[in-house]
Amino acid sequence: MRHELITDAVLVRNYIDGDESALSILIHRHKQKIYSFIYSKVFDRDVTEDIFQDAFIKVIKNLKLGKYNEEGKFLPWVMRISHNLVIDHFRKNNRMPKFDNSGEFSIFSVLGDPSLNAEKRIIKDQVECDLRRLIEELPEDQKEVLMMRMYKDMSFKEISERTGVSINTALGRMRYALINLRKVIDKNNIILTN
C-alpha cells in the first residue's frame, strides 16, 4: 500500500539515480497488466514469459542509458515496447511457421509416420516368409522367371537373354507362376495381406 503512494515517475527517477528497489516496485506494480496484455495476443505461456522478459530488458537498458523521457507515461511506454515485441514474434513465426497442434487441424492427419509399428513389421515378415515358401514350390522354370522379375527387378528382355528363352516364353512362365501361386493360396486359405 505504501508503494502505491509513490508515483511511477518518482520510481523511474529513483531507479535512474541508482535505487534498484524502485525497479522491483515498478515491475510488481505493472507485471499483471503487461503480462496479460502479451498473453492476450500470443496465447502461449512460454512465449509470453519470453516477451515479458525481453520487454523489461529493453526498459532497463533504455532507462540506464538515459533514453527515456519521463512524461508520466511509464506503463504506456512499456506496453508499446511489449506490443512491438509481439509484432516481432509474429513476423518471425511467419517466416518460419510453427504448428502447435492445439487447434482442430492436426498436422499428424496429413503427416504420418511411414514406418511400420512392431506388430505390422512382424506380419509383413511373416507374409514375405510364407510367400517365399510358396514360390519354392513352383516348377523350376516358373520360379526362375518370377524370382528374376520380382526380386531382382529384371526386365523380361533381360530374363529372356539370361535364361535363353524368348520374351514370350518368359512372359508365359511368369503368368503361369502367378496362376499357380494363386491356386495354392486359394486352396490352402493362406492370407497374405498386412
Added chain:
Amino acid sequence: MAKLYSECPQKKENLNPKEETIDFLLNYSKALSVIHCNNLKFEALQN
C-alpha cells in the same frame, strides 16, 4: 434443468509472470552498468 456441456467454463487464470523471470530481471538490472566515456555510452554486464 439440463446442463450445457458445450462450452467449458471460463477458468479465471492467474496471469502473472514467474518469480524466476522477475528475479532474473532484477539481477540483470543490478548487473548492468552504463559507462560514460567521451560522449559515448558503453553497457557493461557484470556477473
